[in-house]
Amino acid sequence: MPRISIIIAESTCLIRKGLSAVIQKLGNVEILQSVSNKVELCDIVNRLKPDILIANSNMLDSDCEDLKKHFITANKMSLVLISEDKSIEDKYNADAFIHYKDNQSKILDVLEEIVNRKAEKKRTNKSNETLSSREQNILKHIALGLTNKEIADQLFISIHTVVTHRKNITQKLGIKSVSGLTVYAILNNLITMDEVK
Amino acid sequence: MKMADVIQMNYMLIPVIHRFGIELGFGDKTVDQVCEENEVDLNFFLQLVNAYHDQDYFPKEELQSIPVREIVAYLKMTHASYLNNTVTDIEQKIKSLELEGNEDKKYIALIRNFFEGYKSELTEHIMREEDVVFPYVLAVDEIIKSEQFTDKNKKVFESFSIEEYEEEHDDVEEKLMDLRTIMIKYVAPPANTNLYHSIIQDLFRLEEDLNYHSRIEDKVLIPKIILMEKSIKNLF
Incomplete structure (x- = not known):
């Protein structure tokens, strides 16, 4: 299963550390960073692109809407808000809420549900998608026996991009070898048998 | 242990013993007896079967011999x-x-x-x-x-x-x-x-x-x- 990445944004040291400790009890997650400074938050979230952002509502205040729009939809990130009282549930639109008075099992329940949902999404995204037209095009070139360098030159992209595409193709199809990919390409009419040397 | 029980535990071992020249039909003979009859090194046979059976098996001292x-x-x-x-x-x-x-x-x-x-x-x-x-x-x-x-x-x-x-x-x-x-x-x-x-x-x-x-x-x-x-x- 893919690991789920988390960023914690909370100015109070006690809560930040305490929450980290509780989250460690969930398997399959990693905390990328804990942020205590409001100003840095936007940058860090943008750079690290976590799957889940757990933030105190006072870290977001007026900017919250902005943050939601820009990061949360663009990065497909889930937002979990921490707060003292329940009234924020009406004020903000988050995927889940954690309250100061929640006990450990309540917090774990809330987070686990989100983590599972994320993990499920990640998995189906990776394995069930069919190839994009770009990937099909790359696959066609691979099947014709071109090297990464040759493909990059022909399509005017960097070798690095070709390698990334190849990785994704292999992951989606479950086929690693060039000759295996060639058979797939023929079966799916991306190339004809005569084109293969 | 009886040779028959070893095979019952893992049928993938059938071709393995065959490569040693051991044929099925050994009745209730033990691993020791079967190996002796077929002039197979018992220690090696055991290491092999264990390594076949258990992915994490790693013989240390036995290796030397x-x-x-x-x-x-x-x-x-x-x-x-x-x-x-x-x-x-x-x-x-x-x-x-x-x-x-x-x-x-x-x-x-x-x-x-x-x-x-x-x-x-x-x-x-x-x-x-x-x-x-x-x-x-x-x-x-x-x-x-x-x-x-x-x-x-x-x-x-x-x-x-x-x-x-x-x-x-x-x-x-x-x-x-x-x-x-x-x-x-x-x-x-x-x-x-x-x-x-x-x-x-x-x-x-x-x-x-x-x-x-x-x-x-x-x-x-x-x-x-x-x-x-x-x-x-x-x-x-």
Whole structure:
């Protein structure tokens, strides 16, 4: 299963550390960073692109809407808000809420549900998608026996991009070898048998 | 423990004991008795069966006492049985499927080509082991036993190192995995589904057996030779 990445944004040291400790009890997650400074938050979230952002509502205040729009939809990130009282549930639109008075099992329940949902999404995204037209095009070139360098030159992209595409193709199809990919390409009419040397 | 119980626990061991020259029908004889009758080194047999059975099994002290000759002879027998039996059988099945087919013929030809490509890769891999690695291993063994270099084994010893082998020992199974993925995920089965299914099952078994086989090479042979290389360096 893919690991789920988390960023914690909370100015109070006690809560930040305490929450980290509780989250460690969930398997399959990693905390990328804990942020205590409001100003840095936007940058860090943008750079690290976590799957889940757990933030105190006072870290977001007026900017919250902005943050939601820009990061949360663009990065497909889930937002979990921490707060003292329940009234924020009406004020903000988050995927889940954690309250100061929640006990450990309540917090774990809330987070686990989100983590599972994320993990499920990640998995189906990776394995069930069919190839994009770009990937099909790359696959066609691979099947014709071109090297990464040759493909990059022909399509005017960097070798690095070709390698990334190849990785994704292999992951989606479950086929690693060039000759295996060639058979797939023929079966799916991306190339004809005569084109293969 | 009774030999029959060992086999009941893991049927993949049937071809393994066959390679030792042990035939089924041993009744209630123990492993010890069967090995003695067939002149099989009991210690080696046990290490082998354990390594086959348990992925994480790693013999340490026992390793020292297994004769290198025995290991090499066994690995050679395994190679022969892959090339002469398992792989040829699968190839035959694919060919007969191709002969039967009409509209699926094109796809089966693809599969056959792919498998033939795999077969030559496997053959090449095996040949490299038999022509380079095993002679080297036997030379190391000879040097240790006689405690001296001869012109011949010195040349072999200096031409290669087991480290080289460890690095190049890539898994030949990749293509095999691809083939079964293609057959399972991307090809509509031909009219003779029974034969098609049995080919897929054969591929799974071959893959499993090859994995066992490489474990013996990686966990028994290589560590043993590394130790021997070290003691040769200390000797001279």
